[in-house]
Amino acid sequence: MASIFDGIEKGPPIEVFALNKLFLEDTDSRKVNLGVGAYRTEEGKPWVLPVVKKAEKAVVDDDSLNHEYLPVLGLDTYASAATALLLGEDSIQIKNKNAFGIQTLSGTGALRLGAEFLARVMGRRVFYYSEPTWENHQKVFLSAGFTDGHAYRYWDPTTRGIDFDGLIADLKKAPEGAVIILHACAHNPTGCDPTKEQWVKIADIIEEKKLFPFFDSAYQGFASGDPVHDAFAVRYFVERGFEIFCSQSFAKNFGLYNERIGNLTVVQKNPATSAAIQSRMTLLVRFMYSNPPAFGGRIVGKVLNSPELRQEWMDSIKIMSSRIIKMRKLLREELENLKTPGTWEHITQQIGMFSYTGLTEAQVKILIEKYHIYLLASGRINMCGLNEKNYKYVAQSIYDAIQATKV
Structure with missing residues (x-):
């Protein structure tokens, strides 16, 4: 038939x-x-992780919790903690309400939501990714509405390190407004990260060419054992005054691979734009998956918001790294x-x-x-x-x- x-x-x-x-x-x-x-x-x-087991039990035993829908943009207690982990508890941008987080379906979901916003709301079509990069970067951005993807040189097979001159030369060719995907730390797949001095030069080009930095942070804390060290690049860009998106994943550093728990951190120059950004993000989420799951967010939120549990988590990521x-x-x-x-x-x-x-x-x-x-x-x-x-x-x-x- x-x-x-x-x-x-x-x-x-x-x-x-x-x-x-x-x-x-x-x-x-x-x-x-x-x-x-x-x-x-x-x-x-x-x-x-032992601390994840503790947090899971605490969530399950909490009789005040139920299975009602979360808000479309997720748990604020979780997203705020994730954003503070990325930018720092004392971040001036958080204090000035220039930064906020949105709970997403892991790091991939954060990339997709950010790309959807940039393509469908802001009309961006050009993006740049490192050569090589995580295989999903190109597919996510093209599926979200971007039409013009370009590779910037990154890996030098001769030195088995970063082709920094090639990287800078390629970024200099990017048109104004192009979105630049940057790995926050532990570059996937090469494992090669720019030095602090090289990050400064990358930021100089992005500022000069009026490009938009979109960081992907999948390994904060997991890479070196120190979340502050692993957040250097993102924090440097933010402290320098850039507006950015950053996708965060808690798959590796919390071992929550199948909970699909992520965050999209948004940093803007004026808190007055928050309401408009959040309203458009709300519509995009509604059209794609309606709202996020609760369990993983509750686990990460509980750990990050408890000094005792947070220290246990820090001990765990030190063991892994x-x-x-x-x-x-x-x-x-x-x-x-x-x-x-x-x-x-x-x-x-x-x-x-x-x-x-x-x-x-x-x-x-x-x-x-x-x-x-x-x-x-x-x-x-x-x-x-x-x-x-x-x-x-x-x-x-x-x-x-x-x-x-x-x-």
Whole structure:
């Protein structure tokens, strides 16, 4: 029987999820998952933060709470706490009511809401993203109504660091009003962040060219273990007087991946524009998903608004970031001990969950098919997939894959 859906072709698989499926189906005892972007313990298991368990129990046991709809823009107690975490408790922009937050469906939802506003309300059509960047950046902005996407140079495969001269040259070509997507910290996928001096130069160009900075902050606190350190770039731009959007995610730093809890921080020059911005954001949310879920917001809000729980959270993110730093050190040392061709200092110079290894697609293919080590075709690995039981095997496999592809 004919169907109206008969002519639909399958879409391409999403690489990271397809890779995870292959890993789960693999029966080899040596298998290692370096693909999926989630924290793993030394035992390779997901970690529910103890402070999150406490907050969950407190939320469940609170008889004053119910399952009524939240306001369209979410829980104010949560959004205000998230905004203060990003900008600082003593932020002059918060005190002057120039900044506010909107609860969203994780960081992706914050990006989409901000992009929808810029495209549909403000008529922006041009956006710039780093090359490489998180794969969803382009798709989110194009789906929201942007029509003209451009890459600015970022990764230098020769130095395995930032091509800063190329970055600046490309931003200088951007037309007035273009939206510039900037990674707040722990750049995904490279793990390479600009220095403080480089952020100053980036801000100079954005100011000179009258561009609009849209930060993506997915790893605050998770990257270095210090939320203040990881918020430097955003706070510098705000203190300098920029109007910005910043998407925030609490997937990694709270381990709340499936709660989809995010925040869109808006910083403006005049608090008188808040009502108009919020009213248009309200309509956009209503058209897309009506209003956000409550549970994740209540958990994060409870933790951030309680000095005791907040300190426990700080201890947890220190544990996670320290383990990642340790794995970087061990992997680099082992690669160098094996005299693996190439240079490997970038492994420890990078920060956050991901490392852009510099491995080629051919080498990645060997690692997956012969050694059962799963990583993205770009050579990006999740450092959390390493532990003291497997890092030597991974290093040896990388050595072998490089040797097998030597010309």
